[in-house]
Amino acid sequence: MVDALVLDDAVETVRHLLAQERLDEAAAYIRGLHPADAAEVLARLTPEERLPIVRRLSPEELAHAFDRMDEDDMAAIAQQIGRERLVDVLERMEPDAAADLLGEMPATEQATLLAEMADADEVAPLLEYPPDTAGGIMNRVGPMLRRHMTVAEALEFLRQHYQDERELYYLYVLDRYGRLVGVVSLRGLILANPEQRVEEIMNPDVITVQANMDQEEVARLLSRYDFLALPVVDEENRLLGIVTVDDVLDVLEEEATEDIYRLAQVSEHSQVFSPIRQALANRLPWLVVNLFTAFLASGVVSLFEGTIARAAVLATFMPIVAGQGGNAGTQTMTIMVRSLALGELDVRDMWRALRYEIQVGLLNGLAVGTLVGLVAWAWKANPVLGAVIAVAMIGNMLAAAVAGVVVPLTLKVLRVDPALASSIFVTTVTDVCGFLFFLGLGSMLLL
Amino acid sequence: MVDALVLDDAVETVRHLLAQERLDEAAAYIRGLHPADAAEVLARLTPEERLPIVRRLSPEELAHAFDRMDEDDMAAIAQQIGRERLVDVLERMEPDAAADLLGEMPATEQATLLAEMADADEVAPLLEYPPDTAGGIMNRVGPMLRRHMTVAEALEFLRQHYQDERELYYLYVLDRYGRLVGVVSLRGLILANPEQRVEEIMNPDVITVQANMDQEEVARLLSRYDFLALPVVDEENRLLGIVTVDDVLDVLEEEATEDIYRLAQVSEHSQVFSPIRQALANRLPWLVVNLFTAFLASGVVSLFEGTIARAAVLATFMPIVAGQGGNAGTQTMTIMVRSLALGELDVRDMWRALRYEIQVGLLNGLAVGTLVGLVAWAWKANPVLGAVIAVAMIGNMLAAAVAGVVVPLTLKVLRVDPALASSIFVTTVTDVCGFLFFLGLGSMLLL
Numbered sequence: 001m002v003d004a005l006v007l008d009d010a011v012e013t014v015r016h017l018l019a020q021e022r023l024d025e026a027a028a029y030i031r032g033l034h035p036a037d038a039a040e041v042l043a044r045l046t047p048e049e050r051l052p053i054v055r056r057l058s059p060e061e062l063a064h065a066f067d068r069m070d071e072d073d074m075a076a077i078a079q080q081i082g083r084e085r086l087v088d089v090l091e092r093m094e095p096d097a098a099a100d101l102l103g104e105m106p107a108t109e110q111a112t113l114l115a116e117m118a119d120a121d122e123v124a125p126l127l128e129y130p131p132d133t134a135g136g137i138m139n140r141v142g143p144m145l146r147r148h149m150t151v152a153e154a155l156e157f158l159r160q161h162y163q164d165e166r167e168l169y170y171l172y173v174l175d176r177y178g179r180l181v182g183v184v185s186l187r188g189l190i191l192a193n194p195e196q197r198v199e200e201i202m203n204p205d206v207i208t209v210q211a212n213m214d215q216e217e218v219a220r221l222l223s224r225y226d227f228l229a230l231p232v233v234d235e236e237n238r239l240l241g242i243v244t245v246d247d248v249l250d251v252l253e254e255e256a257t258e259d260i261y262r263l264a265q266v267s268e269h270s271q272v273f274s275p276i277r278q279a280l281a282n283r284l285p286w287l288v289v290n291l292f293t294a295f296l297a298s299g300v301v302s303l304f305e306g307t308i309a310r311a312a313v314l315a316t317f318m319p320i321v322a323g324q325g326g327n328a329g330t331q332t333m334t335i336m337v338r339s340l341a342l343g344e345l346d347v348r349d350m351w352r353a354l355r356y357e358i359q360v361g362l363l364n365g366l367a368v369g370t371l372v373g374l375v376a377w378a379w380k381a382n383p384v385l386g387a388v389i390a391v392a393m394i395g396n397m398l399a400a401a402v403a404g405v406v407v408p409l410t411l412k413v414l415r416v417d418p419a420l421a422s423s424i425f426v427t428t429v430t431d432v433c434g435f436l437f438f439l440g441l442g443s444m445l446l447l
Numbered sequence: 448m449v450d451a452l453v454l455d456d457a458v459e460t461v462r463h464l465l466a467q468e469r470l471d472e473a474a475a476y477i478r479g480l481h482p483a484d485a486a487e488v489l490a491r492l493t494p495e496e497r498l499p500i501v502r503r504l505s506p507e508e509l510a511h512a513f514d515r516m517d518e519d520d521m522a523a524i525a526q527q528i529g530r531e532r533l534v535d536v537l538e539r540m541e542p543d544a545a546a547d548l549l550g551e552m553p554a555t556e557q558a559t560l561l562a563e564m565a566d567a568d569e570v571a572p573l574l575e576y577p578p579d580t581a582g583g584i585m586n587r588v589g590p591m592l593r594r595h596m597t598v599a600e601a602l603e604f605l606r607q608h609y610q611d612e613r614e615l616y617y618l619y620v621l622d623r624y625g626r627l628v629g630v631v632s633l634r635g636l637i638l639a640n641p642e643q644r645v646e647e648i649m650n651p652d653v654i655t656v657q658a659n660m661d662q663e664e665v666a667r668l669l670s671r672y673d674f675l676a677l678p679v680v681d682e683e684n685r686l687l688g689i690v691t692v693d694d695v696l697d698v699l700e701e702e703a704t705e706d707i708y709r710l711a712q713v714s715e716h717s718q719v720f721s722p723i724r725q726a727l728a729n730r731l732p733w734l735v736v737n738l739f740t741a742f743l744a745s746g747v748v749s750l751f752e753g754t755i756a757r758a759a760v761l762a763t764f765m766p767i768v769a770g771q772g773g774n775a776g777t778q779t780m781t782i783m784v785r786s787l788a789l790g791e792l793d794v795r796d797m798w799r800a801l802r803y804e805i806q807v808g809l810l811n812g813l814a815v816g817t818l819v820g821l822v823a824w825a826w827k828a829n830p831v832l833g834a835v836i837a838v839a840m841i842g843n844m845l846a847a848a849v850a851g852v853v854v855p856l857t858l859k860v861l862r863v864d865p866a867l868a869s870s871i872f873v874t875t876v877t878d879v880c881g882f883l884f885f886l887g888l889g890s891m892l893l894l
Contacts, residue, residue: 004654004668008793036672044791068673159638168634186633187615191606207451221451223700225483226515226693228675245692246673252696253670256703257785263707264781265774272786272800279807280814283778287815290774294767295822302763309759312752318765319748319878320741327712327737331730334711338704339719344491346455353719360726367727368734375742431766 005037011044018049027056035064043073046273047080054080063092066101070250071131072269075104087116090123096139096247099126103136126241134218135211137251138232138241145173145198147181152194154184169229172239173202179237180206208233211240218243219251220343259341262419263334265290293424297322297431304439307447313380314442317372317389321438324368325396325430332357332404333426337418340408347412353405361401362394369393384445392438396430399437403429452484458491465496474503482511490520493720494527501527510539513548517697518578519716522551534563537570543586543694546573550583573688581665582658584698585679585688592620592645594628599641601631616676619686620649626684627653655680658687665690666698667790706788709866710781712737740871744769744878751886754894760827761889764819764836768885771815772843772877779804779851780873784865787855794859800852808848809841816840831892839885843877846884850876 010033017026030038030053042050042065054062054077062081066074066089078086078101090098090113102110102123110127114120122140129135143161145154154171162168171189173182182202192201208231209218222230222245229242258268267282274282301308301318308314336353339345345353373390377383407425408418457480464473477485477500489497489512501509501524509528513521513536525533525548537545537560549557549570557574561567569587576582590608592601601618609615618636620629629649639648655678656665669677669692676689705715714729721729748755748765755761783800786792792800820837824830854872855865 004656004672007790008795012795034672040671068671155637162634162638186637187609190602190633190637191609209451223693223696224487224515225451225481228692245675245696246670249670249692249696249699252699252703253789256699256707257789260703260707260710260781260785263711264777266778266781270778270782272782272792272796273803276803276806276810279803280810283775283807284811284814286778287771287774287811288818291767291771291815291819294770297766297770298763301766302760305759305763308762309756312756312759312762313749315755315759315762315765316745316749316752318762319744319769319882320738322766323741323744323874323878324734324738327734328730330711331713331717331733334707334713335717335719338707342700342704343454345719348455348459349719356720356723356726359723360730363723363727364731364734367731368738371735372738427770431770435766 005033007037007040007044010037010041014041014045014053015049018052023052024056027053031057031061036068039065039068039073042077043069047076050077051080059085059088060092062089067094067097069097070254071100071104072271074101078105083113083116087113091117091119094139095119095122096126096137098123099136100131102127103131129211132215133211134209134213134215134230134232134243135240137215137218137247138211138243139247141172141231141239141242142168143171144239145171145184147173147175147197147199147202149198150194151189151192151196151198151201154189154198155194169242169244172206172231172242173198174239178239180208180231180233180239182206183231206231208237209243210234215251216255216341219248219255222248223252255341259337259419262417263337263423265423290424293428294431296428297435300432300435301439304435304443307439307443311442311446313382313385314439314446316380317376317385318435318438320372321389321392321396322431322434324372324393325400325434326427328361328364328397329400329404329426329430330423332361332401333408333422336405336408337422340412340418347409350405350409353409354402357401357405358398361397365394365397368397385442388438388441388445392434392441395437396434399433400426400430452480454484454487454491457484457488461488461492461500462496465499470499471503474500478504478508483515486512486515486520489524490516494523497524498527506532506535507539509536514541514544516544517701518547518551519718521548525552530560530563534560538564538566541586542566542569543573543584545570546583547578549574550578576658579662580658581656581660581662581677581679581690582687584662584665584694585658585690586694588619588678588686588689589615590618591686592618592631594620594622594644594646594649596645597641598636598639598643598645598648601636601645602641616689616691619653619678619689620645621686625686627655627678627680627686629653630678653678655684656690657681662698663702663788666695666702669695670699702788706784706866709864710784710870712870737871740875741878743875744882747879747882748886751882751890754886754890758889758893760829760832761886761893763827764823764832765882765885767819768836768839768843769878769881771819771840772847772881773874775808775811775844776847776851776873776877777870779808779848780855780869783852783855784869787859787865794856797852797856800856801849804848804852805845808844812841812844815844829893832889835885835888835892839881839888842884843881846880847873847877 014026114124143158168186171184172180175181182204183206184202188201211232229244231242232240234240261268261270265286270282369390372393373386376389377386403426408422411418411421461473561571590605615633618631619627622628629651630653631649635648658679676691678689679687681687708715708717712733717729816837819840820833823836824833850873855869858865858868
């Protein structure tokens with residue numbers, strides 16, 4: 001039995017060998033790893049650390065590692081490989097992984113590489129589909145059965161035609177026009193009577209997806225039905241490929257990371273220790289966009305500078321009123337965004353969600369507003385100040401509830417990813433409303 | 448061929464039937480769905496909508512739906528079923544799903560139900576392991592092979608002993624002491640020569656996990672190696688169960704949702720349209736905790752009320768200085784938290800991460816600080832104000848970088864989920880430092 005490799009230790013081992021200039025040993029160590037581990041370790045090294053190792057690995061070894069790597073990492077390493085060698089690597093890769101790598105490249109470079117590849121015809125069709133669709137993530141289908149075969153014939157057919165390394169998920173059954181008519185599991189084939197015909201044991205109700213379906217939707221379907229693979233078909237129901245569960249695992253990870261990063265307002269391409277220039281490109285634009293909305297909030301405060309000059313105590317409570325509104329709005333918005341992503345909420349539920357969140361916001365506002373109002377009264381010995389804060393906070397919690405529902409659902413209707421832009425709009429609303437309610441009430445009641 | 452059910456339409460159909468009091472038809476509609484779809488639709492209905500349908504479904508039908516449902520939803524529906532009927536349902540469920548449902552219940556109720564169940568001995572052992580470990584999510588293993596069997600014998604053995612509905616993932620090979628010695632895929636068995644012995648074609652290097660391994664770690668291992676299942680063993684290497692890829696899909700979804708909700712500071716049990724009381728329990732405590740830290744920031748501002756009374760313009764820029772620091776800190780923190788979760792970052796990388804993020808923070812600070820400084824100068828015709836803001840923002844970006852790295856990595860060392868508490872600490876640091884730098888500098892240079 002084998003324990004899984006601890007990646008951190010493996011990375012440290014390689015770094016240790018590199019530091020001692022034992023480059024051949026470092027390459028040999030990587031070569032000895034499971035391809036999945038080799039891929040992870042290579043991806044974690046810096047480009048400079050990686051280069052001497054990449055130079056020492058064979059095209060075959062690189063291809064196996066690439067098959068297990070995500071596109072960003074593949075593309076970074078591919079830049080360190082000369083074109084001729086890259087063609088050798090691409091020819092040895094799984095067609096779907098090769099298509100992913102080529103998809104990361106500029107069109108001219110892609111065309112040059114395809115022209116030089118011996119088996120380009122296996123890869124090129126996959127490049128027709130956007131990378132984040134069923135067509136973009138599908139794999140080749142293994143051997144396919146015919147409906148009139150007997151079980152014994154089918155098993156013999158598999159022995160003859162299937163010597164590939166890859167997992168056999170399901171066996172698809174075609175009619176004479178090449179259209180998908182059913183599916184049989186390998187288990188079903190083994191357990192059946194050898195004289196039965198395939199069409200007697202197949203399941204004719206195959207759930208299929210179209211090549212242009214979004215990869216996240218494909219992933220959720222496969223996950224919902226606990227399938228190991230989903231067939232991708234064209235309009236005539238001819239089988240184009242299959243999306244397998246291991247690809248779906250990667251899709252779900254990728255989509256979750258994308259949502260997490262977008263909600264935190266960094267680019268979904270963010271990676272720890274990417275080149276500094278890349279990190280700035282991933283973060284600075286978001287900070288600048290936020291800046292414009294922050295100036296809106298500042299503009300509101302600026303209107304009340306006269307009030308604040310006479311009652312500077314208002315400045316003390318500004319962060320609380322706006323901050324709590326922002327927190328409550330983020331809570332609502334995040335639940336909406338995640339529920340939309342998981343398919344648990346639909347834009348048709350807008351009114352119901354609005355009624356629900358307004359109730360929650362009102363109760364949260366009453367609780368938090370009363371608490372802060374009492375503290376302010378006690379702290380600054382000013383009951384009117386306490387009342388102003390309490391009322392402003394309740395109002396801002398209601399604004400937060402409305403923005404938290406309306407912003408993501410509206411973005412969804414507009415076909416913009418709700419995770420992408422919701423944070424900015426929601427906090428703008430809570431900042432602007434918070435300052436407006438609080439300073440407006442303050443200028444009326446405290447001067 | 449079949450298109451996947453559109454869940455929103457299905458829910459609407461059921462609501463329509465319920466509104467017209469066509470209760471038998473609503474139940475019949477649910478009954479006609481794929482169990483996975485029935486599970487989703489039942490989970491989306493409100494408890495009141497669901498009740499008449501749940502009453503009409505047979506224990507068998509409920510069991511199939513429960514097998515595909517997550518624990519929270521199952522537990523909610525189980526409360527609507529009398530104990531006697533619940534026992535009937537539990538007896539018909541998959542043991543691992545039944546264990547999940549029982550795990551949601553108070554100990555006394557769990558014991559009562561187990562005592563009444565006919566097949567409690569299949570479920571009880573699964574309850575020994577915490578629900579978020581390999582042992583807690585594992586399933587029964589199918590028929591197991593012996594190393595000296597021939598391939599023909601193995602296939603005959605499967606035909607005799609395997610008529611279960613469930614997918615066969617891998618075939619595990621045991622020695623005479625019941626210890627796991629290898630694994631064969633069904634494909635490998637079919638393609639092999641019938642006279643070969645199982646031990647000749649098996650892979651002896653099986654990657655195994657211990658029952659107490661965290662479910663997220665199990666999920667990442669399975670995903671890394673693209674396996675369909677991972678065997679769970681005890682210290683003597685005896686096979687206890689298998690974790691299958693469909694469970695891993697659910698684990699990854701669950702863990703991603705947990706991280707997203709915790710980062711947004713709501714309970715990971717949050718669900719759209721949960722009872723209002725539950726929603727308040729999921730959100731209000733987080734708002735109150737945030738309130739304490741917000742008072743820290745207010746305390747800092749309060750120290751400078753005298754300054755603000757004389758230069759109220761400072762209040763105008765307070766939201767920008769603190770807000771941009773908070774955004775930058777959240778960016779850094781989120782990348783750290785996600786990279787830790789994905790296993791791409793280790794606490795050993797603390798110093799490297801700190802050096803890296805300080806560089807990014809400094810450059811972001813220079814860019815944003817300069818920009819805001821210039822705008823402030825132009826807007827308020829006050830160059831000193833511009834300089835104060837620029838310097839304060841650069842300082843706060845550095846504080847954000849340090850907090851964004853140190854907080855999540857420290858929580859990881861302390862074995863607290865970094866997603867859980869990082870937001871609060873990071874924004875506290877950026878609020879306090881932001882106000883301190885800005886108002887402190889302002890009081891020195893602007894009065």
